[in-house]
Amino acid sequence: MKETTSRTRRTAFGLALALALAGQSHGIQGQASEGVVDIPYTKYVLDNGLRLIVHEDRKAPIVAVNVWYHVGGGNERPGRKQFAHLFEHLMFQGSEHFDDEYFKPFDRVGATGMNGTTSGDRTNYFQVVPTTALDMALWMESDRMGHMKAAVTQAKLDEQRGVVQNEIRQYLNQPYGKAELAILENTYPDGHPYSYPGAGMLADLNAASLEDVHEWFDAWYGAANAVVVVAGDVEAEDVKARVEKYFAHIPSGPPLVRPAVTIARRAEPTRIVLQDRVPQGRVYKVWNVATVEDESVDYLSLASDVLSVGKSSRFYRRLVYDDQIATDVSASVRAGQLGSEFVVSVTAQPGQALDQVEAVLAEELQAFLDSGPTEVELARAQASRRANFIRGVERIGGFGGKSDVLAASEVYRDSPDGHRRQQENLRTATVADVHGAAVEWLGEGVLTVEVRPYDTYTTTASTSDRSSGPPEVTEFPQAAFPARETMELDNGLRIILARRDHVPVVDLTLLLDAGYASDQFALPGTARMAMGMLDEGTTSRSAIEISEALESLGATLGAGSDLDMSSVSMSALVENLDASLDLFADVILNPSFPEAEFDRQKQQQLAGIAREKVEPVPMAQRVLPRILYGEGHAYSNPLTGSGTEQSMSELSLGSLRDFHDTWFKPNNATLIVVGDITMDDLAPAIDARFSAWQAGELPAKNLTEVEPQPETVVYLIDRPDSEQSIIFAGHVVPPKGDPENLRIEALNDIFGGFHLNTRLNLNLREDKHWSYGAWAVLPDAAGQRPYYAVAPVQTDRTAESMAEIDKELRGIRTGGDRPPTEEEMARVRDQMTLTLPGRWETNGAVMSSIVEMTRFNLPDNYWDTYADEIRAIDVADVSTQATRVLRPDNLVWIVVGDRVRIEHEVRALGLGDMRFLDADGNAVEGQSVAGNPGAL
Template identity: 45%
Template sequence: MSIDRLARRASLALLGSLLAGCASYANPTPAAPSATAATPPPANGAARAAGFDIPYRQHILANGLTLIVHEDHKAPIVAVNVWYHVGSKDEPDGLHGFAHLFEHLMFNGSEHYNDEFFRPLEAVGASKMNGTTWFDRTNYFENVPTSALDMTLWLESDRMGHLLGAVDQAWLDEQREVVLNEKRQRENQPYGLVDDLIARETYPAGHPYSWTSIGSEKDLKAASLADVKQWFQDHYGAANATLVIAGDVDTDEVIKKVERYFGDIEPGPTLARRSQWVAKMSGSKRSSIQDRVPQARLVQVWNIPGFCERDTNLLQIAGEVLAGGKNSRLFQRLVYNERLATSVSADVGPFEIGSQFQIDTMVAAGVDVAKVEAAIEQELQRFLTDGPTDAELERIKVQQEGAFVRSLERIDGFTGKSSTLAQYQVYCGTPDHYKTEMRWVFDSTPAQVRDVARQWLSDGRFTLDVQPFPDLAPAATGADRSKLPAVSEAPALKLPPLQRTTLSNGLTVLLAERHEVPVVQATLLVDAGYSADAGVAPGTAKMTLDMLDEGTATMDALAIAGRAEDLSATLLSTANADAALIGINALKSRLAPSLDLFADVLLHPSFPEAELARLKQQRLAAIQQEKSQPVGILTRLYPQLLYGSGHAYSNPRSGNGTEASVSALTRDELQRFYARWVRPDNAQLLVVGDTTLAEIKPLLEARLAGWRAPADAKPTKNLDTVALPSKPRVFLVNKTGAAQTLVSALLLAPPKSDADDVAVMVANNTLGGLFLSRLNMNLREDKHWSYGASSQLGSARGQRPFLAYAPVQTDKTAESIREIDRELRAITGRKPITAEELKLAASNIVVGLPGDNETAGEVAGSYLNILQFGLPDSYYNDLVPAIEALTPDQATAALKRYLQPDALTWVIVGDLSKIEAPVRKLKLGEVQVLDVDGKPLR
């Protein structure tokens, strides 16, 4: 449950995130099937737009509920997505935060199922499940196996039509505290006050966007039960809702089911819709604040038309030209050439009655913000004078096309097809308004984009300068409501089998065919990763991988990025703890030239000095950001505390390294690291997507045959087993002024390949892996001290970290530590896992497997896990019988072997002036105070 911060159109997401998925794609210009296929020429705008479609059928119930059904039969799952046309903009004075509060209340149960809604949904393996609140709407969504559709519709209809009888004062008090903890958690992050300030300063008093969706603490505390019930009666009727069902369903059957479950719900009162209120600003307005942040930030905002307007879509194109990638104008000048900033973006925040255009810049350390602002102004005025070039505009259109193709696989409520159809229905009045948007985009000319930008960006700007504090600077009969509908047997996971072959250079190639969407993903898995940093400077592995697309023997960084954009291909070069990943995601129609690009980046990296200097600047800024956030501090410190010096896993978990190590890195060190680790006898190439072994092997052979392993032996890593501490340890880290304390308990567990892995994975769901887990129900739902508490078991080839953690109210720090410790001891002692808990924890994994492997990328992720951790090919298909055979005693015994409370390492990040004394009084173990770099202070 969350405030929706993904509503802004991110780079290349005008059609990507908002049009996330479709059922059919007509490639207008397929490339010839040749290893030397050229980039196909663009079709005209109307033809390009005509190739996209999300087939649907719309049905309006007698009570006004809008039903939209889309069939997608590639996986045995179905997305259920309910959008209520009510958000924070509909809140009158004195009720700010009610939309968000009610989003939480509606998860607590209803008249006929008075329990947590997560309980039955998690039990049937629901995935991609959440609820979000934004300015204009509230939504609830989940992907479930097709066998659980009736149950899910029953639940969604029960909270729509039968909620208020279950809402009482205890519910209100509980969820009010949860919401307030969410508000504190957000405000405890760096730049956590920025959104609220922008809302107040860019809109006039009384404008419905002049306050944020998170709400007012004063109003939330003053909310009465009568206020809450009246809010629901006014806004949550059937006629104010849109229900989208997308997936492996029959449309006629879905309509019958929806009539049965939703048809007897009251329509609700008639609501007046607010008209467009852009509130365009005039002149220039400024504000400057100081915050506990690691680097200065410059945000510039203009008010522009609403979500469904043509000008808003063309302004998104303007944002892409200005700051949409490496070849964008502001990135080239601020980040790439002059090194004035570590990042810059320009995009549209699309709201219903008026949107915002925003340029957001993270200023490099030691740089005068005024100099950055002057450079932005020069580039902006140049754009307003000349507009985009033909090449810039065409590149963006190709990327939009590629984003749409890659969205074909998703049906979920985050960015999938169900979200797309619901969003356009609610905001624009028709589910297929995206087609109009595509025509606007594909038919746009440089002059049109320039003219729209002139109209909206020439005047009326708000500028916010965020500076670090000095001490931190750098008609139906109705459904049976007596019980939940039964869930039939869940569909089994069926991953495509792995096929294997070997290239002439000895490189193993593995293929999993997926022909539903014209996309191919190739990923080289190298046995390296952050653990290969041992013996070299921390951060070397990550920097080496980040530098791969910064230059080759024939192309510089901008040329590489430009070629990828021209092909609508996505290059991958990154690392995790155990592996380096180098790959490309390509459109089938452009597979051959995309593989040319992949091979050039893989085989001929040049590690240019200028790019290294730029990335070092960005990496140093990222380290400072980590050291300013509680979770970042934790993940930087715990590897050293758990593994000790010299171990392959002892460096910061992010792989970023330290300021000293990054500052000293040289090009020669990166080249040596790459030559030592990235070699065909130390790697495997996984291909997933729309190809065959007969097709892909010759393409790979033609490009990689000359890549040979060196004569010296493959390198090794120190993954020795580390003994657990003999007694608990406590480490405190100060974060002055923190509104919350991050409490964490950690220890080392056996590797992912351990025989008890499956049992512990299930057991951890009971402890802290689900919403209904013991930790979360205790600290969030029962005590209301935290927005969320959980436990995680990492994945690694060697010993892996186990972590239980929660951000909690500062004044409840000691009490929260005591509760976490109690829960950890109870589950392995006096309160073992019950049969009911095991059933829920197991079902969530088993039934969710198909939904977790919906897309080619998710299938690739599953097989990369298998390859990386040395698991059998059938690991995921074998999970079901392995989990179903577990008993509660076996799950408890396995967890007890992993979880040893007397060997815990506690890391607690908060305001020590308020929490140190209470923590010491707990006498958990020896207490030591560290700085953010892990150096002892006392």
């Protein structure tokens, strides 16, 4: 059934619903609406009430499958909070006809972006697969929708209960986690669907039973309460037939009683003051506002942008730039169907009194309530919102991708094109609209949280034979890496272009061989500070003018560093490319490093270092490099790149200018461009702006190979009252350019890479339930790389977790009790190759792969031959690398946790000599610190 106008669309939907009630399926064809970004779709309603939305996108041989159930935390009963979240986890633990880990068939076909999430209103499950795997994905989703209950056992419930509880602990263990908990407890009154018991969530999870699981499934996971979105390289009628095959037999579910919409407007202000182990004070302001469907929420979103997004925003400019009493500020709308929250957060400068921060914040808010935004401010916010939406819907999957937008529109706004109404609200909003919404909602009843540093459906017979399991996927689309063109300016600036014309956007990255490693020739933290200062002003533009220009152009600009490289990146709309390139070149060639901005940024970086020294993972990342590499090595500084408090105190403007003069040379740079432009148009545009850039000599970084640690040492950093211990276990491994690198990566993907089914994660999360997740980090680097396992674990299992990590390291080596298996190797081959067809869906993904080739001088055909190289790796290859690179007898262990509770058990393991460090890596209690020559 085709729709042509908005009026017809509403009538057609009513007629379609009547047809569904009469036992017929139907289709609705989405149409464009002038002035907004369109996502064409076809909608069907099956006889059992299941809603199917199909979007055709032919740019890559992949398809996104996104399933939304209209149930979330707002549907939980008292005493069972976090149950929707727990049930989401259980949905990945097997179904009646596939009683195994849900991700396994998807790993075999190279699925990407696979996850599930829960909010107050919905639970969703999503993945992107090759088009040839669509039947498998639909079979799997339908089997857990229609046949999941019988597969849930008490053991599975207990396992996932532990995983979710550790996820909550991990969240609360972060700085300011207590503040978010306080907001959760106090935003809504008792009895409201969104009210939460705070820390009582853990007790609620303990009370959850198998009977609760069955009741939840029967009540909320029926077909009539679900939306299935299929987006990608498909044809709508074909998808409809497939979905009917797999889903039509599933019961619709019972009639549902939903909570009434109750916007809990607060009449009186409430203040909560709490202490936390954080280096900076922070204040939150929360107002309860209208529901997601109310246009005032869209207007409030624009207000939040005017107030806090970009350096020219009201709050940011006043608090961070002018008065310099805060290091960051944010404002946003957390939208929900039963009410939303407008949340402002300001982090004070270290030592800054929060009452002064609050006073300035109140002054700026009152000025906004008095007069609203200016026309220019509103236009900038609207341009940024539109540009961000366009960039999001370049993808078919993921948050903000087209399948996500269509599903959200259907669930929240009762139509797949509901996003167009939201876009129209944002596009046509006036100053009066935004001002009026702010006056209406941002007045009385604010919640303030201060964080102070602590010193009738039918079913049809099933036509799917489920006895043999999900459909086998035997064919896979071939990956094709985009063609590139190259040229070089007379001054040595190399240009690489990958033309892609599916969206009117051009992305640029100027890549420089510098990075944190260049701090070898300067004070630690110089590279990070210098790159962070690039957009703080040029010889002709101030930081505010740069920010305003970017917003007006709908462009984004970023600069930063990693271990080996520094980069400046821009994303520009084609229609504004010339002006955007002018700005890009100005920032690269003419930074002014203004003193006022330098002082502000310096304080921010110092504040960042203070935060790193209380956050568990950064605490270890700051200490590890000097132990591994020793003094004088280019990689010996903190992995965060922030430097030290001493180096930042000594840093001067001259240090930044020296960095720019030393490393910003065309013969040290490559400009990579991906997007809707030809080389004929690009080359003269770049030449006009960069041909006068002068080449020059460059220093050579010290990447000398270091010897392994002579023996294993355990370093303990005390973090009193820590809810978890963070365990690092590491050593150096060969560089990215090593001839055996792909085999080393395959080994890591078996042992501890960022996958759910690695040995490390299966052990500590799935088997023991001691951690929300454990992994091993294998960063790319030009020199020897730091390789380290990371495991956040509950405090009372610290020593036992270390023993398990040691066991896994020894077991996978030649002669160990668990050498790599062919099953594991087959999984890794699939993970590394079958994801390729959808890997380069976006400009950003193509950019990342070209950057990787450029950084490590990989051959031009690297990605063309990548799959064949991976398929040639066998178990013997991986076993050889396990014995070559894994050194369990030469490990550096770093444990960040409560010394009083863990020291005795860790020492009793006998893994190695135990040393004690402070957050700067200095020995305490007279302990010396072993490591490479010149180490801490």
